[in-house]
Amino acid sequence: LIHHPVVDKNGQTITAAVTALDLHDIARAARTYGIGAYYVVTPLTDQQALVAEIVDHWVSGFGASYNPDRREALTMIRVKSTLEEVVTELSQNEEVKPQIVVTSARMADSDLSYAGLRDLNRDQRPLLLLFGTAWGLAPEVLAQADYRLAPIRGGEVYNHLSVRSAAAIILDRLLGEA
Numbered sequence: 001l002i003h004h005p006v007v008d009k010n011g012q013t014i015t016a017a018v019t020a021l022d023l024h025d026i027a028r029a030a031r032t033y034g035i036g037a038y039y040v041v042t043p044l045t046d047q048q049a050l051v052a053e054i055v056d057h058w059v060s061g062f063g064a065s066y067n068p069d070r071r072e073a074l075t076m077i078r079v080k081s082t083l084e085e086v087v088t089e090l091s092q093n094e095e096v097k098p099q100i101v102v103t104s105a106r107m108a109d110s111d112l113s114y115a116g117l118r119d120l121n122r123d124q125r126p127l128l129l130l131f132g133t134a135w136g137l138a139p140e141v142l143a144q145a146d147y148r149l150a151p152i153r154g155g156e157v158y159n160h161l162s163v164r165s166a167a168a169i170i171l172d173r174l175l176g177e178a
Protein backbone atom coordinates (compact mmCIF):
# COMPACT_ATOMS: atom_id res chain seq x y z
CA LEU A 1 0.00 0.00 0.00
CA ILE A 2 1.67 3.20 -1.24
CA HIS A 3 1.31 6.46 0.72
CA HIS A 4 3.92 8.33 -1.36
CA PRO A 5 4.07 9.19 -4.16
CA VAL A 6 0.29 9.36 -4.66
CA VAL A 7 -1.81 12.12 -6.21
CA ASP A 8 -4.42 14.45 -4.72
CA LYS A 9 -7.65 15.45 -6.45
CA ASN A 10 -5.75 18.03 -8.48
CA GLY A 11 -3.21 15.50 -9.66
CA GLN A 12 -0.48 16.96 -7.44
CA THR A 13 1.92 14.47 -5.88
CA ILE A 14 1.41 14.19 -2.13
CA THR A 15 2.11 11.93 0.81
CA ALA A 16 -1.09 10.46 2.23
CA ALA A 17 -1.53 9.70 5.93
CA VAL A 18 -1.73 6.10 7.06
CA THR A 19 -5.24 4.97 7.94
CA ALA A 20 -5.51 2.36 10.71
CA LEU A 21 -8.43 0.73 8.86
CA ASP A 22 -6.18 0.15 5.84
CA LEU A 23 -3.69 -1.64 8.09
CA HIS A 24 -6.25 -3.96 9.67
CA ASP A 25 -8.51 -4.70 6.74
CA ILE A 26 -5.83 -5.30 4.11
CA ALA A 27 -3.73 -7.34 6.56
CA ARG A 28 -6.76 -9.55 7.22
CA ALA A 29 -7.36 -9.96 3.50
CA ALA A 30 -3.66 -10.69 2.89
CA ARG A 31 -3.66 -13.37 5.63
CA THR A 32 -6.94 -14.83 4.35
CA TYR A 33 -5.56 -15.30 0.83
CA GLY A 34 -2.11 -16.46 1.92
CA ILE A 35 -0.17 -13.46 0.61
CA GLY A 36 3.58 -13.47 1.39
CA ALA A 37 3.76 -10.02 2.99
CA TYR A 38 1.82 -6.74 3.19
CA TYR A 39 4.14 -3.76 2.71
CA VAL A 40 3.04 -0.35 4.00
CA VAL A 41 5.12 2.32 2.26
CA THR A 42 5.50 5.80 3.76
CA PRO A 43 8.62 8.00 3.95
CA LEU A 44 7.34 9.86 7.04
CA THR A 45 9.03 8.58 10.20
CA ASP A 46 6.12 9.65 12.43
CA GLN A 47 3.77 7.63 10.22
CA GLN A 48 6.15 4.66 10.35
CA ALA A 49 6.10 4.97 14.16
CA LEU A 50 2.28 5.02 14.08
CA VAL A 51 2.21 1.80 12.06
CA ALA A 52 4.74 0.19 14.42
CA GLU A 53 2.64 1.25 17.42
CA ILE A 54 -0.55 -0.26 15.98
CA VAL A 55 1.18 -3.46 14.91
CA ASP A 56 2.96 -3.80 18.28
CA HIS A 57 -0.34 -3.45 20.13
CA TRP A 58 -1.93 -6.34 18.24
CA VAL A 59 1.19 -8.48 17.79
CA SER A 60 2.89 -8.22 21.18
CA GLY A 61 0.73 -5.96 23.33
CA PHE A 62 -2.70 -6.38 24.90
CA GLY A 63 -4.31 -7.01 21.52
CA ALA A 64 -2.25 -10.16 20.96
CA SER A 65 -3.99 -12.07 23.77
CA TYR A 66 -7.29 -10.26 23.31
CA ASN A 67 -7.58 -11.23 19.64
CA PRO A 68 -5.08 -13.85 18.38
CA ASP A 69 -6.68 -13.90 14.93
CA ARG A 70 -6.02 -10.21 14.47
CA ARG A 71 -2.49 -10.76 15.73
CA GLU A 72 -1.95 -13.34 13.00
CA ALA A 73 -3.05 -10.82 10.36
CA LEU A 74 -1.04 -7.85 11.54
CA THR A 75 2.18 -9.88 11.63
CA MET A 76 1.92 -9.67 7.83
CA ILE A 77 2.75 -5.96 7.90
CA ARG A 78 6.21 -4.67 6.93
CA VAL A 79 6.94 -0.92 6.85
CA LYS A 80 9.23 0.60 4.21
CA SER A 81 10.10 4.17 3.28
CA THR A 82 10.01 3.70 -0.48
CA LEU A 83 8.78 1.31 -3.16
CA GLU A 84 12.42 0.74 -4.09
CA GLU A 85 13.09 -0.66 -0.61
CA VAL A 86 10.21 -3.11 -1.07
CA VAL A 87 11.48 -4.25 -4.48
CA THR A 88 15.03 -4.63 -3.12
CA GLU A 89 13.89 -6.72 -0.14
CA LEU A 90 11.67 -8.94 -2.28
CA SER A 91 14.40 -9.34 -4.91
CA GLN A 92 16.83 -10.45 -2.21
CA ASN A 93 14.35 -12.79 -0.49
CA GLU A 94 13.05 -14.34 -3.71
CA GLU A 95 16.35 -14.13 -5.60
CA VAL A 96 14.45 -12.62 -8.52
CA LYS A 97 12.87 -9.20 -9.07
CA PRO A 98 9.09 -9.28 -8.52
CA GLN A 99 6.69 -8.51 -11.34
CA ILE A 100 5.09 -5.16 -10.47
CA VAL A 101 1.33 -4.88 -11.11
CA VAL A 102 -0.31 -1.48 -10.54
CA THR A 103 -4.00 -0.91 -9.88
CA SER A 104 -6.42 1.97 -10.30
CA ALA A 105 -10.08 2.70 -11.03
CA ARG A 106 -8.95 4.96 -13.89
CA MET A 107 -6.54 2.61 -15.67
CA ALA A 108 -7.53 3.58 -19.21
CA ASP A 109 -4.57 1.77 -20.78
CA SER A 110 -4.64 -1.40 -18.75
CA ASP A 111 -2.80 -4.33 -20.31
CA LEU A 112 -3.60 -7.10 -17.85
CA SER A 113 -6.92 -8.85 -17.32
CA TYR A 114 -7.76 -10.83 -14.20
CA ALA A 115 -7.30 -14.07 -16.14
CA GLY A 116 -3.90 -12.75 -17.19
CA LEU A 117 -3.09 -11.93 -13.57
CA ARG A 118 -3.91 -15.50 -12.54
CA ASP A 119 -1.65 -16.82 -15.33
CA LEU A 120 1.14 -14.54 -14.14
CA ASN A 121 0.76 -15.91 -10.66
CA ARG A 122 1.17 -19.45 -11.94
CA ASP A 123 4.47 -18.74 -13.63
CA GLN A 124 6.28 -18.70 -10.29
CA ARG A 125 7.92 -15.25 -10.44
CA PRO A 126 6.76 -13.30 -7.38
CA LEU A 127 4.03 -10.71 -7.91
CA LEU A 128 4.03 -7.29 -6.24
CA LEU A 129 0.55 -5.73 -6.35
CA LEU A 130 0.62 -1.95 -5.82
CA PHE A 131 -2.39 -0.17 -4.33
CA GLY A 132 -2.59 3.58 -3.86
CA THR A 133 -4.09 5.93 -1.26
CA ALA A 134 -5.58 9.42 -1.70
CA TRP A 135 -6.55 9.76 -5.37
CA GLY A 136 -4.32 6.99 -6.60
CA LEU A 137 -0.76 6.02 -7.48
CA ALA A 138 1.44 8.80 -8.86
CA PRO A 139 2.58 8.63 -12.51
CA GLU A 140 6.15 7.76 -11.51
CA VAL A 141 4.83 4.66 -9.72
CA LEU A 142 2.61 3.68 -12.65
CA ALA A 143 5.66 4.05 -14.91
CA GLN A 144 7.53 1.37 -12.91
CA ALA A 145 4.80 -1.19 -13.55
CA ASP A 146 5.41 -4.33 -15.53
CA TYR A 147 1.64 -4.62 -15.88
CA ARG A 148 -1.38 -2.33 -15.44
CA LEU A 149 -4.31 -4.32 -14.07
CA ALA A 150 -7.76 -3.68 -15.54
CA PRO A 151 -9.98 -1.67 -13.18
CA ILE A 152 -12.64 -3.44 -11.16
CA ARG A 153 -15.87 -2.36 -12.79
CA GLY A 154 -19.25 -2.57 -11.05
CA GLY A 155 -21.36 -0.51 -13.39
CA GLU A 156 -20.59 2.13 -15.99
CA VAL A 157 -20.75 5.30 -13.91
CA TYR A 158 -19.89 5.26 -10.24
CA ASN A 159 -16.48 3.78 -9.48
CA HIS A 160 -15.04 4.93 -6.16
CA LEU A 161 -14.07 1.88 -4.19
CA SER A 162 -11.97 2.22 -1.06
CA VAL A 163 -8.54 0.68 -1.33
CA ARG A 164 -9.66 -1.85 1.28
CA SER A 165 -12.55 -3.02 -0.91
CA ALA A 166 -10.44 -2.98 -4.07
CA ALA A 167 -7.67 -5.03 -2.45
CA ALA A 168 -10.11 -7.66 -1.20
CA ILE A 169 -11.86 -7.96 -4.57
CA ILE A 170 -8.57 -8.22 -6.49
CA LEU A 171 -7.14 -10.79 -4.08
CA ASP A 172 -10.28 -12.87 -4.40
CA ARG A 173 -10.20 -12.72 -8.21
CA LEU A 174 -6.53 -13.72 -8.07
CA LEU A 175 -6.58 -16.39 -5.39
CA GLY A 176 -10.14 -17.01 -4.27
CA GLU A 177 -11.89 -20.28 -4.84
CA ALA A 178 -14.43 -19.88 -7.61
Ligand code: SAM
Nearest residue numbers: 103104105131132135136137151152161163166
Ligand atom coordinates in the same frame (compact mmCIF):
# COMPACT_ATOMS: atom_id res chain seq x y z
N1 SAM B 1 -10.21 6.24 -7.94
C1 SAM B 1 -8.80 6.53 -7.72
C2 SAM B 1 -7.98 5.36 -8.22
O1 SAM B 1 -8.52 4.25 -8.26
O2 SAM B 1 -6.81 5.53 -8.53
C3 SAM B 1 -8.63 6.78 -6.23
C4 SAM B 1 -7.82 5.86 -5.46
S1 SAM B 1 -8.68 4.75 -4.45
C5 SAM B 1 -9.32 5.71 -3.15
C6 SAM B 1 -7.26 4.01 -3.73
C7 SAM B 1 -6.76 2.80 -4.45
O3 SAM B 1 -7.73 1.77 -4.48
C8 SAM B 1 -6.33 2.97 -5.91
O4 SAM B 1 -5.05 3.55 -5.97
C9 SAM B 1 -6.32 1.54 -6.37
O5 SAM B 1 -5.16 0.87 -5.89
C10 SAM B 1 -7.53 0.96 -5.65
N2 SAM B 1 -8.75 1.03 -6.43
C11 SAM B 1 -9.82 1.82 -6.20
N3 SAM B 1 -10.80 1.58 -7.08
C12 SAM B 1 -10.35 0.60 -7.89
C13 SAM B 1 -10.89 -0.10 -9.02
N4 SAM B 1 -12.13 0.17 -9.47
N5 SAM B 1 -10.13 -1.03 -9.63
C14 SAM B 1 -8.87 -1.31 -9.17
N6 SAM B 1 -8.30 -0.70 -8.12
C15 SAM B 1 -9.03 0.25 -7.49
